[in-house]
Amino acid sequence: MDRKSEILGLADELVKSVGYESFSYADLSAKLGIAKASIHHHFPHKEDLGVALCESYLQAFRDKAALIEDGPGTAWEKIERYLGVGAALVEDNRKNCPVAALQAQVNVLPEPVRAKLKELDQIELDFFSRVLEGGRARGELTFKGDSSAQAALVLAAYKGALAFARVHGCAFFRSAMGQLKRMVGV
Amino acid sequence: MDRKSEILGLADELVKSVGYESFSYADLSAKLGIAKASIHHHFPHKEDLGVALCESYLQAFRDKAALIEDGPGTAWEKIERYLGVGAALVEDNRKNCPVAALQAQVNVLPEPVRAKLKELDQIELDFFSRVLEGGRARGELTFKGDSSAQAALVLAAYKGALAFARVHGCAFFRSAMGQLKRMVGV
DNA sequence: GTCTATAAATGGATAGAC
DNA sequence: GTCTATCCATTTATAGAC
Incomplete structure:
Protein backbone atom coordinates (compact mmCIF):
# COMPACT_ATOMS: atom_id res chain seq x y z
CA MET A 1 0.00 0.00 0.00
CA ASP A 2 3.03 2.25 0.38
CA ARG A 3 4.01 1.76 -3.25
CA LYS A 4 0.57 2.97 -4.14
CA SER A 5 1.18 6.22 -2.24
CA GLU A 6 4.58 6.62 -3.87
CA ILE A 7 3.02 6.31 -7.30
CA LEU A 8 0.26 8.73 -6.38
CA GLY A 9 2.79 11.21 -5.02
CA LEU A 10 4.82 11.17 -8.20
CA ALA A 11 1.75 11.31 -10.41
CA ASP A 12 0.66 14.34 -8.42
CA GLU A 13 3.95 16.11 -9.16
CA LEU A 14 3.62 15.27 -12.83
CA ASP A 48 -7.83 4.43 -12.27
CA LEU A 49 -4.78 6.42 -11.36
CA GLY A 50 -6.54 9.63 -12.38
CA VAL A 51 -9.53 8.87 -10.22
CA ALA A 52 -7.37 7.88 -7.22
CA LEU A 53 -5.44 11.09 -7.65
CA CYS A 54 -8.63 13.13 -7.60
CA GLU A 55 -9.76 11.34 -4.48
CA SER A 56 -6.51 12.22 -2.75
CA TYR A 57 -7.01 15.84 -3.81
CA LEU A 58 -10.52 15.74 -2.46
CA GLN A 59 -9.24 14.59 0.92
CA ALA A 60 -6.41 17.12 0.96
CA PHE A 61 -8.81 19.93 0.09
CA ARG A 62 -11.21 18.99 2.84
CA ASP A 63 -8.40 18.85 5.39
CA LYS A 64 -6.96 22.16 4.28
CA ALA A 65 -10.36 23.85 4.26
CA ALA A 66 -11.21 22.57 7.73
CA LEU A 67 -7.85 23.69 9.08
CA ILE A 68 -8.34 27.18 7.72
CA GLU A 69 -11.99 27.55 8.61
CA ASP A 70 -11.50 26.36 12.17
CA GLY A 71 -8.42 28.54 12.53
CA PRO A 72 -8.11 32.17 13.58
CA GLY A 73 -8.16 35.29 11.43
CA THR A 74 -10.48 37.38 9.31
CA ALA A 75 -12.18 36.08 6.20
CA TRP A 76 -9.60 37.67 3.97
CA GLU A 77 -6.76 36.22 6.01
CA LYS A 78 -8.31 32.81 5.50
CA ILE A 79 -8.56 33.39 1.77
CA GLU A 80 -4.95 34.49 1.72
CA ARG A 81 -3.87 31.39 3.56
CA TYR A 82 -5.43 29.45 0.74
CA LEU A 83 -3.87 31.61 -1.98
CA GLY A 84 -0.49 30.87 -0.46
CA VAL A 85 -0.70 27.38 -1.94
CA GLY A 86 -0.74 28.91 -5.39
CA ALA A 87 2.29 31.09 -4.74
CA ALA A 88 4.23 28.04 -3.57
CA LEU A 89 3.23 26.10 -6.68
CA VAL A 90 4.48 28.70 -9.15
CA GLU A 91 7.71 29.11 -7.26
CA ASP A 92 8.27 25.36 -7.33
CA ASN A 93 9.25 25.05 -11.01
CA ARG A 94 6.16 26.77 -12.37
CA LYS A 95 3.80 24.10 -11.20
CA ASN A 96 0.09 24.53 -11.64
CA CYS A 97 -2.82 23.82 -9.36
CA PRO A 98 -3.63 20.19 -10.22
CA VAL A 99 -7.33 20.95 -10.42
CA ALA A 100 -6.70 23.78 -12.87
CA ALA A 101 -4.47 21.44 -14.86
CA LEU A 102 -7.31 18.93 -15.10
CA GLN A 103 -9.81 21.65 -16.01
CA ALA A 104 -7.67 22.65 -18.95
CA GLN A 105 -7.86 19.09 -20.28
CA VAL A 106 -11.52 18.55 -19.58
CA ASN A 107 -12.35 17.55 -23.14
CA VAL A 108 -9.79 14.74 -23.20
CA LEU A 109 -10.29 13.45 -19.67
CA PRO A 110 -11.81 9.99 -19.11
CA GLU A 111 -15.37 10.43 -17.93
CA PRO A 112 -14.81 9.14 -14.36
CA VAL A 113 -11.98 11.62 -13.88
CA ARG A 114 -14.14 14.43 -15.23
CA ALA A 115 -16.82 13.52 -12.69
CA LYS A 116 -14.31 13.73 -9.84
CA LEU A 117 -13.06 17.04 -11.17
CA LYS A 118 -16.54 18.49 -10.84
CA GLU A 119 -16.63 17.40 -7.22
CA LEU A 120 -13.26 19.00 -6.61
CA ASP A 121 -14.36 22.29 -8.10
CA GLN A 122 -17.51 22.22 -6.07
CA ILE A 123 -15.87 21.79 -2.68
CA GLU A 124 -13.41 24.55 -3.49
CA LEU A 125 -16.26 26.85 -4.50
CA ASP A 126 -18.24 25.99 -1.41
CA PHE A 127 -15.28 26.72 0.81
CA PHE A 128 -14.75 30.16 -0.70
CA SER A 129 -18.44 30.82 -0.55
CA ARG A 130 -18.67 30.02 3.16
CA VAL A 131 -15.60 32.06 4.06
CA LEU A 132 -16.76 35.06 2.04
CA GLU A 133 -20.29 34.91 3.39
CA GLY A 134 -18.95 34.68 6.95
CA GLY A 135 -16.73 37.67 6.34
CA ARG A 136 -19.63 39.69 5.05
CA ALA A 137 -21.83 38.68 7.99
CA ARG A 138 -19.15 39.84 10.42
CA GLY A 139 -18.71 43.09 8.49
CA GLU A 140 -15.13 42.32 7.48
CA LEU A 141 -15.97 42.31 3.80
CA THR A 142 -18.43 44.19 1.70
CA PHE A 143 -19.67 42.83 -1.59
CA LYS A 144 -22.97 42.70 -3.37
CA GLY A 145 -24.76 39.67 -4.76
CA ASP A 146 -24.54 35.99 -3.91
CA SER A 147 -21.54 34.79 -2.00
CA SER A 148 -21.42 31.94 -4.50
CA ALA A 149 -20.95 34.43 -7.34
CA GLN A 150 -18.27 36.20 -5.35
CA ALA A 151 -16.61 32.86 -4.69
CA ALA A 152 -16.70 32.11 -8.41
CA LEU A 153 -15.01 35.41 -9.15
CA VAL A 154 -12.32 35.11 -6.50
CA LEU A 155 -11.52 31.51 -7.36
CA ALA A 156 -11.47 32.23 -11.10
CA ALA A 157 -9.10 35.16 -10.53
CA TYR A 158 -6.86 32.96 -8.39
CA LYS A 159 -6.64 30.11 -10.89
CA GLY A 160 -6.30 32.45 -13.83
CA ALA A 161 -3.48 34.35 -12.16
CA LEU A 162 -1.74 31.07 -11.47
CA ALA A 163 -1.92 30.16 -15.16
CA PHE A 164 -0.41 33.50 -16.18
CA ALA A 165 2.25 33.26 -13.52
CA ARG A 166 3.52 29.99 -14.97
CA VAL A 167 4.36 31.91 -18.13
CA HIS A 168 5.34 35.29 -16.70
CA GLY A 169 6.74 34.52 -13.28
CA CYS A 170 5.39 34.74 -9.77
CA ALA A 171 5.47 38.54 -9.74
CA PHE A 172 2.39 38.35 -11.94
CA PHE A 173 0.62 36.26 -9.35
CA ARG A 174 1.49 38.62 -6.52
CA SER A 175 0.45 41.63 -8.56
CA ALA A 176 -2.94 40.22 -9.52
CA MET A 177 -3.67 38.91 -6.03
CA GLY A 178 -2.60 42.21 -4.50
CA GLN A 179 -5.11 43.94 -6.71
CA LEU A 180 -7.75 41.40 -5.78
CA LYS A 181 -7.18 42.25 -2.15
CA ARG A 182 -7.60 45.95 -2.89
CA MET A 183 -10.89 45.26 -4.64
CA VAL A 184 -12.53 42.73 -2.36
CA GLY A 185 -10.31 41.97 0.59
CA VAL A 186 -10.49 44.99 2.85
CA MET B 1 -1.65 28.97 -49.72
CA ASP B 2 -5.32 28.30 -49.15
CA ARG B 3 -4.62 24.79 -47.91
CA LYS B 4 -2.36 26.36 -45.35
CA SER B 5 -5.24 28.47 -44.04
CA GLU B 6 -7.53 25.45 -43.96
CA ILE B 7 -5.01 23.57 -41.87
CA LEU B 8 -4.55 26.53 -39.55
CA GLY B 9 -8.30 26.93 -39.21
CA LEU B 10 -8.78 23.33 -38.20
CA ALA B 11 -5.76 23.35 -35.89
CA ASP B 12 -7.26 26.41 -34.25
CA GLU B 13 -10.51 24.57 -33.54
CA LEU B 14 -8.58 21.63 -32.12
CA ASP B 48 5.99 25.14 -37.10
CA LEU B 49 2.24 24.76 -37.03
CA GLY B 50 2.17 25.90 -33.42
CA VAL B 51 4.15 29.01 -34.18
CA ALA B 52 2.06 29.86 -37.25
CA LEU B 53 -1.06 29.41 -35.17
CA CYS B 54 0.25 31.83 -32.56
CA GLU B 55 1.06 34.34 -35.25
CA SER B 56 -2.47 34.16 -36.55
CA TYR B 57 -3.74 34.69 -33.01
CA LEU B 58 -1.45 37.66 -32.63
CA GLN B 59 -2.92 39.24 -35.74
CA ALA B 60 -6.49 38.45 -34.75
CA PHE B 61 -5.92 39.95 -31.30
CA ARG B 62 -4.47 43.13 -32.69
CA ASP B 63 -7.40 43.52 -35.09
CA LYS B 64 -9.94 42.86 -32.38
CA ALA B 65 -8.25 45.22 -29.94
CA ALA B 66 -8.04 48.02 -32.50
CA LEU B 67 -11.69 47.56 -33.46
CA ILE B 68 -12.79 47.82 -29.86
CA GLU B 69 -10.49 50.63 -28.83
CA ASP B 70 -11.39 52.77 -31.82
CA GLY B 71 -15.06 52.02 -31.33
CA PRO B 72 -17.63 53.74 -29.15
CA GLY B 73 -18.61 53.04 -25.56
CA THR B 74 -17.29 53.28 -22.05
CA ALA B 75 -14.23 51.42 -20.84
CA TRP B 76 -16.34 48.72 -19.26
CA GLU B 77 -18.41 48.32 -22.41
CA LYS B 78 -15.18 47.76 -24.29
CA ILE B 79 -14.08 45.15 -21.77
CA GLU B 80 -17.44 43.46 -22.07
CA ARG B 81 -17.18 43.37 -25.82
CA TYR B 82 -13.97 41.45 -25.33
CA LEU B 83 -15.44 39.13 -22.72
CA GLY B 84 -18.14 38.23 -25.23
CA VAL B 85 -15.56 36.15 -27.09
CA GLY B 86 -15.22 33.94 -24.03
CA ALA B 87 -18.95 33.43 -23.69
CA ALA B 88 -19.16 32.36 -27.33
CA LEU B 89 -16.29 29.90 -26.86
CA VAL B 90 -17.85 28.07 -23.93
CA GLU B 91 -21.18 27.88 -25.68
CA ASP B 92 -19.51 26.39 -28.75
CA ASN B 93 -18.89 22.89 -27.36
CA ARG B 94 -17.03 24.04 -24.27
CA LYS B 95 -14.14 25.45 -26.21
CA ASN B 96 -11.39 27.29 -24.41
CA CYS B 97 -9.52 30.47 -25.22
CA PRO B 98 -6.61 29.16 -27.32
CA VAL B 99 -4.14 31.28 -25.39
CA ALA B 100 -5.37 29.88 -22.09
CA ALA B 101 -5.13 26.39 -23.58
CA LEU B 102 -1.48 27.03 -24.48
CA GLN B 103 -0.77 28.51 -21.04
CA ALA B 104 -1.99 25.34 -19.40
CA GLN B 105 0.58 23.36 -21.38
CA VAL B 106 3.51 25.74 -21.00
CA ASN B 107 5.81 23.13 -19.58
CA VAL B 108 5.41 20.84 -22.57
CA LEU B 109 5.33 23.47 -25.31
CA PRO B 110 8.21 23.70 -27.80
CA GLU B 111 10.31 26.72 -26.91
CA PRO B 112 9.41 28.79 -30.01
CA VAL B 113 5.72 28.34 -29.27
CA ARG B 114 6.27 29.34 -25.66
CA ALA B 115 7.97 32.53 -26.83
CA LYS B 116 5.00 33.42 -29.01
CA LEU B 117 2.66 32.68 -26.14
CA LYS B 118 4.42 35.29 -24.03
CA GLU B 119 3.89 37.84 -26.78
CA LEU B 120 0.23 36.92 -26.98
CA ASP B 121 -0.26 37.35 -23.25
CA GLN B 122 1.51 40.65 -23.35
CA ILE B 123 -0.62 42.25 -26.04
CA GLU B 124 -3.75 41.10 -24.26
CA LEU B 125 -2.51 42.56 -20.99
CA ASP B 126 -1.53 45.81 -22.65
CA PHE B 127 -4.94 46.13 -24.24
CA PHE B 128 -6.74 45.68 -20.94
CA SER B 129 -4.32 48.02 -19.26
CA ARG B 130 -4.93 50.81 -21.80
CA VAL B 131 -8.70 50.43 -21.70
CA LEU B 132 -8.81 50.39 -17.90
CA GLU B 133 -6.45 53.34 -17.57
CA GLY B 134 -8.52 55.33 -20.10
CA GLY B 135 -11.68 54.52 -18.18
CA ARG B 136 -10.15 55.70 -14.95
CA ALA B 137 -8.87 58.91 -16.57
CA ARG B 138 -12.36 59.67 -17.83
CA GLY B 139 -13.85 58.90 -14.42
CA GLU B 140 -15.85 55.91 -15.69
CA LEU B 141 -13.97 53.51 -13.45
CA THR B 142 -12.43 53.79 -10.05
CA PHE B 143 -9.66 51.50 -8.95
CA LYS B 144 -6.45 51.88 -7.01
CA GLY B 145 -2.96 50.87 -8.03
CA ASP B 146 -1.39 50.32 -11.43
CA SER B 147 -3.66 49.82 -14.38
CA SER B 148 -1.36 46.93 -15.32
CA ALA B 149 -2.15 45.21 -12.03
CA GLN B 150 -5.83 45.81 -12.58
CA ALA B 151 -5.48 44.41 -16.09
CA ALA B 152 -3.77 41.33 -14.67
CA LEU B 153 -6.63 40.82 -12.25
CA VAL B 154 -9.41 41.31 -14.78
CA LEU B 155 -7.76 39.11 -17.40
CA ALA B 156 -6.96 36.40 -14.86
CA ALA B 157 -10.56 36.41 -13.67
CA TYR B 158 -11.79 36.20 -17.26
CA LYS B 159 -9.55 33.27 -18.22
CA GLY B 160 -10.14 31.50 -14.95
CA ALA B 161 -13.89 31.81 -15.28
CA LEU B 162 -13.64 30.40 -18.78
CA ALA B 163 -11.78 27.36 -17.47
CA PHE B 164 -14.44 26.72 -14.82
CA ALA B 165 -17.24 27.27 -17.31
CA ARG B 166 -15.92 24.46 -19.50
CA VAL B 167 -16.58 22.10 -16.60
CA HIS B 168 -19.67 23.68 -15.06
CA GLY B 169 -21.45 25.35 -17.94
CA CYS B 170 -21.69 28.91 -19.19
CA ALA B 171 -23.85 30.00 -16.27
CA PHE B 172 -20.67 29.94 -14.23
CA PHE B 173 -19.01 32.31 -16.65
CA ARG B 174 -21.92 34.74 -16.60
CA SER B 175 -22.11 34.63 -12.83
CA ALA B 176 -18.41 35.32 -12.29
CA MET B 177 -18.28 38.05 -14.93
CA GLY B 178 -21.44 39.63 -13.54
CA GLN B 179 -19.75 39.81 -10.17
CA LEU B 180 -16.62 41.23 -11.77
CA LYS B 181 -18.72 44.00 -13.23
CA ARG B 182 -20.21 44.75 -9.81
CA MET B 183 -16.75 45.00 -8.33
CA VAL B 184 -14.85 46.92 -10.96
CA GLY B 185 -17.08 47.79 -13.86
CA VAL B 186 -19.35 50.55 -12.65
C1' DG C 1 4.44 -7.39 -6.10
C1' DT C 2 7.72 -7.24 -9.28
C1' DC C 3 9.87 -8.58 -13.38
C1' DT C 4 10.69 -9.43 -18.81
C1' DA C 5 8.63 -9.62 -22.99
C1' DT C 6 5.46 -8.26 -26.06
C1' DA C 7 1.30 -6.63 -28.21
C1' DA C 8 -1.47 -3.13 -30.70
C1' DA C 9 -2.24 1.54 -31.54
C1' DT C 10 -0.69 6.11 -32.19
C1' DG C 11 2.65 9.96 -32.53
C1' DG C 12 5.75 12.84 -35.45
C1' DA C 13 8.41 12.54 -39.36
C1' DT C 14 10.74 11.19 -44.05
C1' DA C 15 11.54 9.11 -48.90
C1' DG C 16 10.28 9.04 -53.21
C1' DA C 17 6.67 8.41 -56.93
C1' DC C 18 3.13 11.04 -59.44
C1' DG D 1 1.08 19.58 -53.60
C1' DT D 2 -0.45 15.34 -52.83
C1' DC D 3 -0.01 10.55 -52.40
C1' DT D 4 1.64 5.68 -50.53
C1' DA D 5 4.67 3.44 -47.88
C1' DT D 6 7.52 3.20 -44.19
C1' DC D 7 10.41 4.35 -39.94
C1' DC D 8 11.09 4.77 -35.23
C1' DA D 9 9.75 6.17 -30.68
C1' DT D 10 6.19 6.19 -27.39
C1' DT D 11 1.83 4.87 -25.08
C1' DT D 12 -1.41 1.98 -22.78
C1' DA D 13 -1.99 -2.49 -21.66
C1' DT D 14 -1.52 -7.78 -21.05
C1' DA D 15 0.69 -12.55 -20.39
C1' DG D 16 3.16 -15.21 -17.72
C1' DA D 17 7.54 -16.35 -15.02
C1' DC D 18 9.65 -15.55 -10.40
Missing part, protein backbone atom coordinates in the same frame (compact mmCIF):
# COMPACT_ATOMS: atom_id res chain seq x y z
CA VAL A 15 0.03 16.46 -13.12
CA LYS A 16 1.02 19.74 -11.53
CA SER A 17 3.86 20.29 -13.97
CA VAL A 18 2.58 18.84 -17.26
CA GLY A 19 -1.05 17.87 -16.74
CA TYR A 20 -2.82 14.52 -16.96
CA GLU A 21 -2.39 13.54 -20.59
CA SER A 22 1.27 14.47 -20.81
CA PHE A 23 2.69 12.04 -18.30
CA SER A 24 3.04 8.34 -18.98
CA TYR A 25 3.50 5.09 -17.12
CA ALA A 26 7.04 5.17 -18.54
CA ASP A 27 7.69 8.44 -16.67
CA LEU A 28 6.50 6.93 -13.42
CA SER A 29 8.43 3.75 -14.09
CA ALA A 30 11.71 5.58 -14.73
CA LYS A 31 11.49 7.91 -11.75
CA LEU A 32 10.37 5.26 -9.30
CA GLY A 33 12.84 2.68 -10.59
CA ILE A 34 10.20 0.00 -11.05
CA ALA A 35 8.76 -1.63 -14.16
CA LYS A 36 5.77 -0.21 -15.98
CA ALA A 37 3.92 -3.47 -15.39
CA SER A 38 4.30 -2.94 -11.64
CA ILE A 39 2.46 0.32 -11.89
CA HIS A 40 -0.29 -1.36 -13.87
CA HIS A 41 -0.55 -3.81 -10.99
CA HIS A 42 -1.50 -0.97 -8.63
CA PHE A 43 -3.49 1.04 -11.16
CA PRO A 44 -4.57 -1.22 -14.03
CA HIS A 45 -5.70 1.67 -16.24
CA LYS A 46 -4.44 5.22 -16.29
CA GLU A 47 -7.99 6.27 -15.61
CA VAL B 15 -6.39 23.77 -29.87
CA LYS B 16 -9.49 25.43 -28.50
CA SER B 17 -11.15 22.15 -27.70
CA VAL B 18 -8.28 19.85 -26.64
CA GLY B 19 -5.13 21.97 -26.48
CA TYR B 20 -1.87 21.78 -28.39
CA GLU B 21 -0.45 18.42 -27.35
CA SER B 22 -3.68 16.51 -27.70
CA PHE B 23 -4.24 16.95 -31.40
CA SER B 24 -2.25 15.11 -34.04
CA TYR B 25 -1.44 15.32 -37.71
CA ALA B 26 -3.69 12.28 -38.04
CA ASP B 27 -6.62 14.34 -36.70
CA LEU B 28 -5.96 17.07 -39.23
CA SER B 29 -5.47 14.52 -41.99
CA ALA B 30 -8.75 12.76 -41.28
CA LYS B 31 -10.89 15.88 -40.99
CA LEU B 32 -9.38 17.59 -44.02
CA GLY B 33 -9.38 14.45 -46.13
CA ILE B 34 -5.74 14.76 -47.11
CA ALA B 35 -2.71 12.66 -46.22
CA LYS B 36 -0.58 13.34 -43.17
CA ALA B 37 2.41 13.86 -45.45
CA SER B 38 0.56 16.71 -47.16
CA ILE B 39 0.25 18.51 -43.87
CA HIS B 40 3.94 17.99 -43.21
CA HIS B 41 4.53 19.63 -46.57
CA HIS B 42 2.91 22.85 -45.32
CA PHE B 43 4.16 22.59 -41.74
CA PRO B 44 7.18 20.27 -41.63
CA HIS B 45 7.18 20.04 -37.84
CA LYS B 46 4.28 20.38 -35.46
CA GLU B 47 6.19 23.18 -33.83
